[in-house]
Amino acid sequence: MRIHIQNQDDDPPYLFTRxxxxxxVARAPGIGAGHVVSFGTxxxxxxxxxADAEALITNNAxxxxxxxxxxxxxxxxxxxxxxxxGLAPYDWLPPGVILLNNSGAHSDKAGEFAIMAVxxxxxxxxxxxxxxxxxxxxxxxxxxxxxxRVTIVGLGGLGGAAAMQCARFGMxxxxxxTTAVPHQHCAExxxxxNLDDVLEQTEFLVLACPLTPATHNLLDRRRLALLPRxxxxxxxxxxxxxxxxxxxxxxxxxxxxxxxxxxxxxxxIPDGDRLWSTPNLIVSPHTSAxxxxxxxxxxxxxxxxxxxxxxxxxxxxNLFDPARGY
Amino acid sequence: MRIHIQNQDDDPPYLFTRxxxxxxVARAPGIGAGHVVSFGTxxxxxxxxxADAEALITNNAxxxxxxxxxxxxxxxxxxxxxxxxGLAPYDWLPPGVILLNNSGAHSDKAGEFAIMAVxxxxxxxxxxxxxxxxxxxxxxxxxxxxxxRVTIVGLGGLGGAAAMQCARFGMxxxxxxTTAVPHQHCAExxxxxNLDDVLEQTEFLVLACPLTPATHNLLDRRRLALLPRxxxxxxxxxxxxxxxxxxxxxxxxxxxxxxxxxxxxxxxIPDGDRLWSTPNLIVSPHTSAxxxxxxxxxxxxxxxxxxxxxxxxxxxxNLFDPARGY
Numbered sequence: 001m002r003i004h005i006q007n008q009d010d011d012p013p014y015l016f017t018r019x020x021x022x023x024x025v026a027r028a029p030g031i032g033a034g035h036v037v038s039f040g041t042x043x044x045x046x047x048x049x050x051a052d053a054e055a056l057i058t059n060n061a062x063x064x065x066x067x068x069x070x071x072x073x074x075x076x077x078x079x080x081x082x083x084x085x086g087l088a089p090y091d092w093l094p095p096g097v098i099l100l101n102n103s104g105a106h107s108d109k110a111g112e113f114a115i116m117a118v119x120x121x122x123x124x125x126x127x128x129x130x131x132x133x134x135x136x137x138x139x140x141x142x143x144x145x146x147x148x149r150v151t152i153v154g155l156g157g158l159g160g161a162a163a164m165q166c167a168r169f170g171m172x173x174x175x176x177x178t179t180a181v182p183h184q185h186c187a188e189x190x191x192x193x194n195l196d197d198v199l200e201q202t203e204f205l206v207l208a209c210p211l212t213p214a215t216h217n218l219l220d221r222r223r224l225a226l227l228p229r230x231x232x233x234x235x236x237x238x239x240x241x242x243x244x245x246x247x248x249x250x251x252x253x254x255x256x257x258x259x260x261x262x263x264x265x266x267x268x269i270p271d272g273d274r275l276w277s278t279p280n281l282i283v284s285p286h287t288s289a290x291x292x293x294x295x296x297x298x299x300x301x302x303x304x305x306x307x308x309x310x311x312x313x314x315x316x317x318n319l320f321d322p323a324r325g326y
Numbered sequence: 327m328r329i330h331i332q333n334q335d336d337d338p339p340y341l342f343t344r345x346x347x348x349x350x351v352a353r354a355p356g357i358g359a360g361h362v363v364s365f366g367t368x369x370x371x372x373x374x375x376x377a378d379a380e381a382l383i384t385n386n387a388x389x390x391x392x393x394x395x396x397x398x399x400x401x402x403x404x405x406x407x408x409x410x411x412g413l414a415p416y417d418w419l420p421p422g423v424i425l426l427n428n429s430g431a432h433s434d435k436a437g438e439f440a441i442m443a444v445x446x447x448x449x450x451x452x453x454x455x456x457x458x459x460x461x462x463x464x465x466x467x468x469x470x471x472x473x474x475r476v477t478i479v480g481l482g483g484l485g486g487a488a489a490m491q492c493a494r495f496g497m498x499x500x501x502x503x504t505t506a507v508p509h510q511h512c513a514e515x516x517x518x519x520n521l522d523d524v525l526e527q528t529e530f531l532v533l534a535c536p537l538t539p540a541t542h543n544l545l546d547r548r549r550l551a552l553l554p555r556x557x558x559x560x561x562x563x564x565x566x567x568x569x570x571x572x573x574x575x576x577x578x579x580x581x582x583x584x585x586x587x588x589x590x591x592x593x594x595i596p597d598g599d600r601l602w603s604t605p606n607l608i609v610s611p612h613t614s615a616x617x618x619x620x621x622x623x624x625x626x627x628x629x630x631x632x633x634x635x636x637x638x639x640x641x642x643x644n645l646f647d648p649a650r651g652y
Contacts (some may be wrong), residue, residue, distance in 0.1 A: 013467055108470045112495070116445035123439055123608065125446075129455050132609045135602045137594030139611045141339055141618050144434045168494075169438070268463030276461045283458045284451065285465045292467050 001035045001307075002073065004049035008060040009041035013292035016057065016080075016300075024300035031308045050074065057303060067092040078306070079320075080299040082106050082289050085211040085238060090322035100306050101326070103157040105298040106289035110208070110236055111161025117260035118150060118166060118204050121232030126258030127282040129260040137141035146170035151202040153195070153218070154209025155183050156326070158236060158289065162206050175200050177209070192218070199226035204234065211238035212325035221246035230257040236288040239264040248278040256280075262288035327401065327633075330375035334386040335367035339618035342383065342406075342555050342626075350626035357634045369377075376400065383629060391584050393418040404632070405463045406625040408432050409652075411537040411564060416648035426632050426644040427652070429483040431624040432615035436534070436562055437487025437615035442539070443586035444476060444492060444530050447558030452584030452606040472496035477528040479521070480535025481509050482652070484562060484615065500524050500617075503535070525552035525632070530560065537564035538651035547572035556583040562614040565590040574604040582606075590613035 018039065023030035038049050046063050046232040050056075050071040059080040064087055071094060078100040079087070093099055106285060120126065132136040152159045152167045153169045153176040165183035166173045175186035176195055183189050190198050195218070199205070203228060210214050219233075219242035227233070233256060235242060244265055250256040258280040267286055269275050306316050320326070351358035364375050376382075376397040381431065385406040389454045397420060401403050402482050404426040405413070419425055436477070446452065449468040458462040475493045477484045479502040489511035490498045499513035502521055509515050516524050521544070526529070531553060535541050545559075545568035553559070559566060559582060570591055576582040584606040593612055595601050601609060632642050 058407070108472075110466070110471055112445055113449055116442060116449055116451075119438055120446065120451075123442055123610070125442075125608070128610050131611070132602060133459055135597060136403075137611050139613055141616060142435070142439075142613060143617050143619050144438055146434070163639035181460070271461060276458060281362060282455060284449070284454050285457070285463050287450070287465055287468060290467060291469050293469050 001049065001054050002052050003035050003037045003055045003057065004046075004053040005037065006049070006056065006058040006060050006063055007038050007039065007041045007047050008058075010064070010122075013074060013290075014059055014080075014295065016059075016296050020296045021300065024297060024304065028301070028304045030306045032310070038141050044194045049213050049289050051208055052171050055307075057299075059299075061086055064092055067094065071097075076307075076310070078102070078299075078318075080105070080296075083210055083238060083326075084320060085325065088220070088322075088325060093322060096308075098316065099320040099322070100303070101320040102299055102300055102302060103318055103326075105157070105295060106291075107161040108294070108298075109159040109291040110289040111165045113160035113262065113284075114152075114158070114206055114208065114234060114236055115165035115169065117236070118145065118171075118206065118232070120282070121182075121204055121234070121258050122148065122258055125163065126232075126260065126282050128190070129282060147172060148172065148203050149201055150204040150206060151198050152186075152206045152208055153177075153192075153215075153241075154237060155186070155189070155208070156210070158207070160185065162208050166206075171204075174202070178214075179225035189225045194258065196223065196226060199223060200225055200228060202231055206234075207235040207237045207241050209241065210236055210326035211240055214325075217243060219247075219279040221249075222227040224250060224256075229255055233259040233261075235261045237258075237263060239267070244275065248281070251278050251280050254279075258282075258283065261301060262286055327380050328378055329381045329383065330372075331360050331363065331365050332354065332372050332375070332381040332382065332384040332386050332389055333365065333367045334384075334388070337587040339616075340385055341619065342385075342622050347626065350630065352567075354627070354630045357619055357630045357637070375618055376381040378641070381624075381633075385625075387412055390418055395599075397423075402426065402633075402636070404428070404625075404629050405646075406431070406622075409536055409564060410646060414648075414651060419648060424636075424642065425648070426629070427646045428625055428628060429644055429652075430628055431483070431621060432617075433487040434620070434624075435493045435617040436465060436484040436615040439588065439610075440478075440488035440532055440562055441491035441495065441633075443560040443562070444471065444532065444558070445495075446608070447530055447560070447584050448474065452583070452586065452608050455608060456605045457587060473498060474529050477499065477502060477524050478512075478532045478534055479503075479518075479541075479567075480533070480563060481512070481515070482534070482536070485513065485532070485534035485567050486536050488562075492532075496589045497530075498557060500528070500626065522523040522549065522552060525549060526554060528553055528557055530558045533563045535563055535567065536652035537566055539602075540651075541614065542566055543569060544549040545569065545573075546566065547575075550576060550582075553582060555581055557588045558583050559585040559587075560587055561587045562587075563589060565593070568603065573605070574600050577606050578603050580605075584608075586610065588612055 055076040381402040503510040
């Protein structure tokens with residue numbers, strides 16, 4: 001296959017290199033060998049390659065702006081980003097071209113971040129950090145995780161990994177997704193439309209779902225207020241899933257116990273924004289799912305998995321549905 | 327048996343109650359039933375009870391100062407504290423009285439705190455918290471734990487639980503203890519006298535050993551400097567195990583990647599101490615092993631385990647050796 005890899009030249013930790021490609025081929029020679037692969041970073045590289053490329057692999061959201069571009073052979077686009085919500089609406093997608101997302105590449109790292117955040121909330125770390133900022137030695141008692149109730153919204157790559165970790169620590173895991181289909185790491189699964197029912201018993205809330213029109217502002221002020229006093233909130237998905245101001249109000253009032261947020265409605269967070277100084281809130285700069293040491297290898301593994309499915313006529317594990325938005 | 331429980335009246339989260347005692351007896355009726363138990367908080371309560379008590383259970387370090395007290399029937403003292411270093415030297419111990427420590431009661435909580443701290447270091451949380459304090463959005467890349475090298479000093483209740491958690495995340499676990507006896511959760515065990523040899527390859531250092539004359543200032547300035555650039559340090563044991571000033575110097579110079587400390591040479595940390603503001607250092611106020619929700623139940627479980635061993639003539643699992651200090 002004629003494959004082009006378009007890099008994002010301003011993001012060196014994520015550059016796909018020929019060495020990485022060859023290492024991935026060595027791990028999957030049956031499906032990986034024999035392709036003609038080019039690498040590019042500039043617009044000119046991209047336009048030139050599209051003249052004959054059959055597949056495009058990219059983590060460069062900006063090049064989407066170059067469509068429609070002459071790409072007469074293009075069959076397959078693999079976008080190596082965590083979520084494709086930034087590329088909506090999807091009217092740039094050339095007719096008949098298959099679009100693949102990168103679901104799964106971030107699972108290990110995001111799952112570890114999620115259980116870390118839950119452990120931090122159970123151990124009161126956001127509160128200790130706030131005390132430390134004020135130079136105050138203020139003891140508060142934490143607990144172990146066994147038997148504690150966590151609700152995880154979204155059970156895809158990120159949420160599934162979070163559920164696995166939480167279950168491993170003996171937590172009672174409630175999963176929330178579009179339809180209430182059982183999940184191997186969840187004690188119960190609730191349909192998104194019934195989210196209200198589970199919030200009152202939620203000690204820890206983990207947001208790990210895609211941002212779509214259906215999930216935008218899902219945790220609005222009313223729903224956040226349903227969480228019990230002292231509950232903790234983790235967001236590793238997208239900032240616009242929750243009402244940040246309502247969350248900060250609940251933290252200011254000491255109604256919620258703490259929050260660990262990796263994503264925000266505006267990134268970088270503006271200077272002087274209340275997020276920087278809200279008590280018992282820890283800001284992580286949108287890095288929870290990122291692991292440059294393993295990310296490209298994981299992405300190429302996923303690409304080959306889908307290529308194999310395509311050759312064998314099986315459903316594509318990472319087929320992106322523009323209508324659903326994930 | 328005539329048992330007296332002396333509480334610490336200023337520490338309500340840790341009060342032993344009659345209800346807790348009865349619940350513990352219900353879980354271990356064979357060894358727990360039939361004892362005559364009294365509860366006290368004042369010095370007078372203590373002196374009165376010692377007139378006929380055969381066993382003393384206490385988390386009140388201050389009453390040790392009342393020895394020698396008339397305690398003609400006393401056979402057994404169970405001190406429900408995490409470490410007995412604060413009670414040294416042990417010349418107050420009446421001749422012939424068995425002293426039991428509480429090793430194991432803190433394991434679950436301390437193990438979860440330890441893996442949380444290691445995950446925080448791997449995910450750069452101490453650095454993000456420092457950036458947040460300055461209102462700075464500064465991305466740094468973390469990694470998953472698989473294959474990373476952690477060195478755990480001390481393999482008792484705390485260190486053993488930390489080793490179990492780290493191994494479960496696929497880390498390479500090196501344990502350090504007095505003699506290099508293998509441990510089920512460690513890939514290698516090093517004798518304390520060879521600690522230098524392992525420090526250079528240590529990405530995460532977890533201190534979890536008792537404070538004794540042999541471990542005082544074990545991580546002095548010279549040894550801390552052996553850690554590789556970017557390494558992380560966790561202390562859940564005792565502050566005096568390491569040279570705090572040397573650690574802060576290495577953090578100020580960005581030689582170490584971060585630290586999560588739960589214990590300090592002076593507690594509470596004095597006003598204006600550099601610990602409050604050293605970059606990439608997270609202060610937890612000596613709560614890592616504490617879990618009031620389960621602590622007394624765990625302590626009474628340990629007490630009954632030892633009582634059973636005593637009745638059956640087996641070695642006591644929690645026998646404290648004043649000569650070794652643990």
